[in-house]
Amino acid sequence: MIIWIIGLAGSGKTTLGKALYQKMEESNQKVCFVDGDSIRRAFNNDLGFSNKDRKINADRIISFCKILDLQNINVVVSILHNFPDQRLKNKSIFSKYFEIFLDTPRKTLFKRDQKKIYSRFKKNQIKNVVGLDIEFKKPSQPNITLNGNTSTKINIKKILGFIKDKYIYDKSDYRINKELYFYSDVKESNFLQNFYESRNLITKKIKKLKNRNNYEESDILEYISKNYKNKKIIKNLCISYEKNRKIYSSFYENWKVLKKKEVDIDNYIFVSYYISKFLKKNLSLQILNAFLKINDFICFNILNKKRSINKKILLNILDFEKSLIKKVYEKK
Amino acid sequence: MKKNNFTFNLIASDTPRTRAYIDQMIKNELFPKKIILLKKNSIAEKLKFRANPYFDNETELVDKILKLKKIKIERINVNTSNDMRCLKNVMSSKESFFIFSSNPGEILRKEYFDKGKIYLHVHPGKLPNFKGSTPYYYEILKDKKITFTSLFMSYKLDQGKVIFSKSFNTHKLKYYDRMALDDILDPYLRSLVLIETLKKFKVKNIKNAISVKKNNKDYSNYFVIHPVLKNIAIYKK
Numbered sequence: 001m002i003i004w005i006i007g008l009a010g011s012g013k014t015t016l017g018k019a020l021y022q023k024m025e026e027s028n029q030k031v032c033f034v035d036g037d038s039i040r041r042a043f044n045n046d047l048g049f050s051n052k053d054r055k056i057n058a059d060r061i062i063s064f065c066k067i068l069d070l071q072n073i074n075v076v077v078s079i080l081h082n083f084p085d086q087r088l089k090n091k092s093i094f095s096k097y098f099e100i101f102l103d104t105p106r107k108t109l110f111k112r113d114q115k116k117i118y119s120r121f122k123k124n125q126i127k128n129v130v131g132l133d134i135e136f137k138k139p140s141q142p143n144i145t146l147n148g149n150t151s152t153k154i155n156i157k158k159i160l161g162f163i164k165d166k167y168i169y170d171k172s173d174y175r176i177n178k179e180l181y182f183y184s185d186v187k188e189s190n191f192l193q194n195f196y197e198s199r200n201l202i203t204k205k206i207k208k209l210k211n212r213n214n215y216e217e218s219d220i221l222e223y224i225s226k227n228y229k230n231k232k233i234i235k236n237l238c239i240s241y242e243k244n245r246k247i248y249s250s251f252y253e254n255w256k257v258l259k260k261k262e263v264d265i266d267n268y269i270f271v272s273y274y275i276s277k278f279l280k281k282n283l284s285l286q287i288l289n290a291f292l293k294i295n296d297f298i299c300f301n302i303l304n305k306k307r308s309i310n311k312k313i314l315l316n317i318l319d320f321e322k323s324l325i326k327k328v329y330e331k332k
Numbered sequence: 333m334k335k336n337n338f339t340f341n342l343i344a345s346d347t348p349r350t351r352a353y354i355d356q357m358i359k360n361e362l363f364p365k366k367i368i369l370l371k372k373n374s375i376a377e378k379l380k381f382r383a384n385p386y387f388d389n390e391t392e393l394v395d396k397i398l399k400l401k402k403i404k405i406e407r408i409n410v411n412t413s414n415d416m417r418c419l420k421n422v423m424s425s426k427e428s429f430f431i432f433s434s435n436p437g438e439i440l441r442k443e444y445f446d447k448g449k450i451y452l453h454v455h456p457g458k459l460p461n462f463k464g465s466t467p468y469y470y471e472i473l474k475d476k477k478i479t480f481t482s483l484f485m486s487y488k489l490d491q492g493k494v495i496f497s498k499s500f501n502t503h504k505l506k507y508y509d510r511m512a513l514d515d516i517l518d519p520y521l522r523s524l525v526l527i528e529t530l531k532k533f534k535v536k537n538i539k540n541a542i543s544v545k546k547n548n549k550d551y552s553n554y555f556v557i558h559p560v561l562k563n564i565a566i567y568k569k
Contacts (some may be wrong), residue, residue, distance in 0.1 A: 063383075066382070066383040069382070070382065070384060070385075070508065070512070071508050072508045072511060092380055092381050093382055093383065093390070094380070095380065095382065096514075169558075169559055179374060179375055179378070181556040181557070181559065182375050182437075182514075182556055183375070183378055183379070183437070183514055184557075184558075184559040184562060185559075186559045186560075186562045186563040186566065187511045187566070189567060191560075191563045192560065192563055195559075212538065235485075239552065239553070239555075242556075245566035254537070273382065285470050285473060285474065285554075286470075286552065286555075288558075288561070289554075289555060289557060289561060290555070290557040292560055292561070293558055296558075325560055325564070328473070328561070328564055329564050329568060
């Protein structure tokens with residue numbers, strides 16, 4: 001992961017970058033801090049401050065970040081970066097890329113002026129100052145824009161809140177977001193923790209909902225409740241969900257869709273329940289895969305609708321899901 | 333050793349897989365006669381092009397091929413090989429042998445197989461056991477290894493004749509290699525298996541090179557792995 005902090009001279013990007021680096025290191029993350037000046041020094045200060053030299057320096061920083069990113073080392077970069085084409089490319093070359101724009105009012109910049117850049121420019125002693133004789137190209141689509149007058153502590157909190165891994169798969173409608181599971185990002189070691197946290201939140205919400213014991217009967221439930229021990233039937237049901245992202249209420253005997261009437265969310269809960277009953281006795285990765293996706297879909301619906309559900313069954317399913325994941329993880 | 337002068341074309345879109353294929357083709361001087369280049373589909377648009385020690389993932393495919401001056405490019409403004417414009421181009425080609433490296437998630441339509449054309453694909457899983465999408469994660473969970481299999485495509489998913497396969501033990505892989513399975517390791521290992529397959533064709537007639545292995549259709553497909561199982565596959569020791 002690359003956290004790319006952009007700001008003008010005196011904006012506070014180095015202070016923010018260093019503090020962020022320290023905070024991430026304290027939480028045992030593999031992290032490295034890089035700023036434009038440190039890379040200049042590493043190359044014996046062979047570059048000046050013209051646009052051309054600035055671009056070469058930025059290229060060097062990007063190359064360095066690539067090496068670290070590939071080894072799964074996070075990098076916090078503080079840089080006066082002024083090249084929109086490079087920013088755009090950064091989005092596709094790193095495993096994760098967060099662009100933060102530290103937008104500090106001019107008044108503050110001139111007041112801070114630690115390196116005397118602005119005052120020396122005014123006295124005609126230097127040129128090539130970004131924001132003055134070199135136009136500053138503001139980031140057009142940063143992930144976050146922060147105010148340079150806000151305290152570093154608050155800005156760090158905002159960044160950490162934004163970059164924190166979130167379990168997104170039960171927060172999107174799989175029927176619409178068809179590519180939800182393609183190239184899923186699971187690289188962080190705390191991914192499973194995030195998954196459990198997300199499920200715990202849903203469990204809390206379920207407990208607050210009204211309980212309902214009756215549900216709409218459907219042919220699918222009648223069929224599955226009689227046949228849930230039959231692997232072929234359970235497997236075909238899971239394949240049907242994986243292919244169509246839906247479970248339908250009417251089937252031929254060989255489990256092909258007869259009538260495209262989608263079942264109610266209560267039916268999904270019961271389907272998941274019977275799959276869990278099957279999985280208790282037979283661990284199949286293909287069936288478990290569909291089971292997890294169906295549960296994501298149920299959770300998404302529960303999160304977005306205030307309605308009564310069969311609480312006991314759903315809580316049982318999520319409890320079993322948790323124990324099953326643990327079992328798979330620990331299985332040698 | 334008697335060499336067989338075979339020619340082939342490539343059906344591709346600009347993905348890390350195609351870049352890895354071209355990289356290995358250059359290293360081994362095995363060039364396609366032409367590339368039928370398609371646009372990226374929405375899944376391919378999400379792919380990352382990270383620099384890595386295994387293959388050149390940074391140079392735009394078109395730039396690289398133009399620089400080579402050895403391969404003809406025919407660009408078709410469609411994002412699926414199943415568009416009629418792509419089908420017509422393939423069918424009107426003199427060559428009968430194609431390497432398939434188009435957008436992820438595609439199965440060739442039936443008409444492609446009408447005129448005896450052959451399509452070579454490298455599947456990221458052991459066949460016939462691991463058909464479908466992202467099978468290598470399931471293979472890691474089940475067998476602690478990943479296998480790449482070259483096969484002649486049929487219009488049914490991963491059910492063509494198997495040519496060659498190679499397995500890699502995953503316990504030898506570093507975590508950061510496992511984490512880069514989708515965007516770096518998969519294309520790289522596929523490219524190695526592709527080249528080994530092409531080398532077989534170079535010394536033997538294509539049909540003789542096939543040691544047809546059973547590709548039993550009884551095995552059901554795997555579907556895109558759930559992120560929880562993917563994470564376990566990456567981190568499980």
